[in-house]
């Protein structure tokens with residue numbers, strides 16, 4: 001791949017020769033401005049207001065009700081971060097403590113560590129230094145090997161502390177710098193979880209303390225204690241409650257989409273999926289595992305005593321945001337009996353991810369304009385289509401929320417309910433008690449709602465009632481399992497819907513996909529090869545060698561080395577115009593409808609994807625992964 005690497009601009013724009021000394025606030029601000037992280041106007045604001053702001057932060061810190069508040073002086077990084085300025089280079093993000101400390105470390109000539117909780121060894125940390133020591137001195141061991149130990153420190157210039165650490169560990173300490181906030185968070189999570197689990201384990205062992213270090217073979221222990229001791233440790237035990245609490249916070253902090261607690265032969269393993277990849281996070285002693293599972297089942301209102309049948313449940317809990325206010329997060333919990341016990345999977349539904357502003361879904365302005373026109377209609381049918389995991393639920397929920405007002409009655413029938421939203425009247429499909437898509441649609445019509453969301457149109461009967469509802473003055477939103485917008489129109493016909501009814505109800509169709517975004521923190525520019533351009537089938541001006549500049553993530557700590565961070569939607573928006581309606585009446589095939597739609601201005605998924613590729617938002621591989629070449633043109 002022809003690659004043009006952008007030089008690390010941090011090396012270039014920092015003043016040389018300032019090593020091993022804490023820079024002054026003014027020097028730090030100037031460096032931040034030089035690196036495009038802070039606007040000159042904001043620098044002036046920091047310098048003008050620094051004394052008052054520092055005093056304000058110090059007072060907050062000393063407020064007696066703030067538990068665990070440190071008595072340390074407010075650092076320059078904390079001071080600057082407290083202003084919450086948007087990044088000069090990327091206004092959607094803000095200048096946080098980590099970004100300031102990164103620059104500070106560079107100026108001091110000390111390596112900076114972006115702490116990735118998934119790369120840490122809880123064992124190394126808790127066995128190296130005690131929690132009070134770690135907290136007081138703001139240190140956390142990152143890795144060890146070859147007679148050295150790498151320690152993240154908020155104050156790496158503190159030589160006394162480095163000496164003390166060398167004495168405690170008997171190793172040469174390699175000090176790296178990290179933000180105070182990042183270190184304290186790790187201390188809370190790792191020691192909190194570990195000590196809760198150890199305390200619970202201790203109880204099971206009946207106070208038979210084995211002291212620090214690796215314990216006895218847990219497999220034997222478990223057999224030994226199973227009969228009389230396991231039940232003594234209750235799911236309501238404080239340590240177990242705390243351990244589960246820590247687990248959840250850890251998952252929220254790391255943007256995990258699901259948590260797996262899996263019993264194995266020797267221990268139970270906790271894994272979390274982050275950006276699509278599973279990471280092992282903790283190992284729990286086997287004896288503690290049943291209590292952890294019971295606690296989760298209790299929170300999800302499941303039958304705690306039932307261990308042999310799979311169960312489903314939900315937990316509503318608060319995820320403490322950085323502002324401390326917290327937002328409500330929903331967890332869908334399922335249990336499964338496996339060979340070594342019960343496995344639990346918690347899927348995390350974060351309203352911040354599922355309910356977004358329509359403008360943030362990823363539509364281009366023209367598409368958004370058409371879409372908003374569709375949903376402004378008092379009646380008719382709007383279909384969203386795409387494979388599982390393409391973001392249809394997010395689109396529908398976000399749409400419903402955008403149009404749900406106190407005067408409007410919104411009802412949904414879903415299988416299952418993805419996330420409970422207070423403003424909607426949601427019903428879950430339950431075939432056992434005859435709650436099915438068509439049955440509920442009939443019931444809804446008697447209640448005269450304004451907007452109806454049907455989770456999915458799978459069969460002719462559901463299609464019939466959905467069309468009926470759209471015809472009788474309701475706005476109906478639903479999904480179909482088709483690949484693109486034009487084939488959705490044809491699919492309705494295949495489901496037996498009369499072409500006259502399609503024409504009088506269908507307002508628009510949106511096909512969608514989710515692509516991963518290039519990490520904006522580590523992206524470099526590169527050129528696509530002629531082969532890649534040919535694969536994408538991009539029309540290029542003839543007579544010149546084709547050239548297309550795109551972006552690729554090199555991989556950094558923020559994106560965990562994947563080069564990708566976050567996702568965005570691709571939308572193919574088909575407006576049901578007079579031209580389309582004419583073709584529906586004529587029972588035209590998909591290719592003809594697609595041609596008409598394109599003539600009416602529809603951009604295909606592939607075209608939209610290439611636009612995002614050229615804008616440096618997503619990668620070539622992602623475009624190839626989620627979109628196919630259109631067969632019908």
Ligand SMILES: [Zn+2]
Nearest residue numbers: 519522556559
């Ligand atoms: Zn990155």
